[in-house]
Amino acid sequence: MSEEIHPRVLLQRLEQKARRRFGQHFLARPGIITRIVRASRVEEGDRVVEVGPGLGVLTRALLAAGAEVTAIELDRDMADFIAEEHPEVNLVRADAMRVNLDEVCPGSGWKVVANLPYNVGTRLVLAWVAEHQRFESLTVMLQKEVVDRMLAEPGTRAYGSLTVQVAARARGRLITSVPPAAFYPPPKVDSAVIQLFPHAPELEGVLPEQFDRVVRAAFAQRRKTLRNALSALYPKEQVDAALAGVGIDGGVRGETLDWQAFRAISARLYAVDSPAEG
Numbered sequence: 001m002s003e004e005i006h007p008r009v010l011l012q013r014l015e016q017k018a019r020r021r022f023g024q025h026f027l028a029r030p031g032i033i034t035r036i037v038r039a040s041r042v043e044e045g046d047r048v049v050e051v052g053p054g055l056g057v058l059t060r061a062l063l064a065a066g067a068e069v070t071a072i073e074l075d076r077d078m079a080d081f082i083a084e085e086h087p088e089v090n091l092v093r094a095d096a097m098r099v100n101l102d103e104v105c106p107g108s109g110w111k112v113v114a115n116l117p118y119n120v121g122t123r124l125v126l127a128w129v130a131e132h133q134r135f136e137s138l139t140v141m142l143q144k145e146v147v148d149r150m151l152a153e154p155g156t157r158a159y160g161s162l163t164v165q166v167a168a169r170a171r172g173r174l175i176t177s178v179p180p181a182a183f184y185p186p187p188k189v190d191s192a193v194i195q196l197f198p199h200a201p202e203l204e205g206v207l208p209e210q211f212d213r214v215v216r217a218a219f220a221q222r223r224k225t226l227r228n229a230l231s232a233l234y235p236k237e238q239v240d241a242a243l244a245g246v247g248i249d250g251g252v253r254g255e256t257l258d259w260q261a262f263r264a265i266s267a268r269l270y271a272v273d274s275p276a277e278g
């Protein structure tokens with residue numbers, strides 16, 4: 001770590017520029033890299049998936065911690081670089097959104113550690129937190145605004161469908177905020193490292209797709225009451241019956257409700273055939 005070469009120098013050596021379409025912002029502060037790896041609690045022999053190793057700053061720290069690293073990289077030049085510098089890395093040349101996880105990281109106990117490309121970060125985290133059997137934890141850098149939304153408290157502005165969808169699937173915590181100057185080239189926005197521990201969905205019979213659909217509908221138009229927002233997607237009588245059934249006032253806004261309330265509403269809307277009370 002002490003001998004880490006600045007990404008600007010590495011890029012020059014490779015005669016390359018950071019590619020905006022791949023969301024390339026390389027970590028240039030050893031302190032932050034150490035912080036990420038320490039937070040991830042990666043130990044000797046742990047299986048780690050890194051998305052977008054880029055110039056390998058984080059990869060090297062993970063290898064130094066004793067991890068067996070599987071790295072998914074879309075940019076061919078970056079992948080060539082990793083293959084050459086770190087032949088011990090199991091390199092997957094692909095779009096992380098499209099890989100077959102059963103092939104890339106089969107089984108369980110994997111840790112995800114990555115400075116994610118921000119153009120796919122939110123979608124990737126949403127998809128991967130649902131993989132609670134496969135992923136023990138995700139310790140990832142994202143835009144600060146996205147991390148704030150994932151960890152928001154009910155009733156705050158940042159609270160929304162992303163918060164509720166993540167909360168139903170994982171416990172999360174903020175590791176640290178990271179300023180633009182920690183990257184080369186610096187992104188326009190602040191970043192943050194979030195850690196998520198996926199757990200089995202506690203949706204009590206509601207299908208994840210159904211839950212997500214209700215949650216997205218509830219927040220589709222933030223100014224609307226819960227009743228009106230849901231009525232855009234479900235018949236009004238059904239919405240009223242569901243809300244009455246769970247004892248939630250349809251005049252409130254979605255952002256006042258926790259994820260368990262959405263689970264209860266979803267269960268009623270989709271009339272789960274379990275012998276629910278009442």
Ligand code: SAH
Nearest residue numbers: 022025026027052054074075095096115117
């Ligand atoms: N981990 C490095 C680079 C982060 S920049 C560091 O911290 O310095 C984001 C990286 O993700 C780049 O290497 C970029 O090429 C790669 N990338 C972008 N989109 C990707 C995708 N869909 N799948 C896999 N890698 C991707």
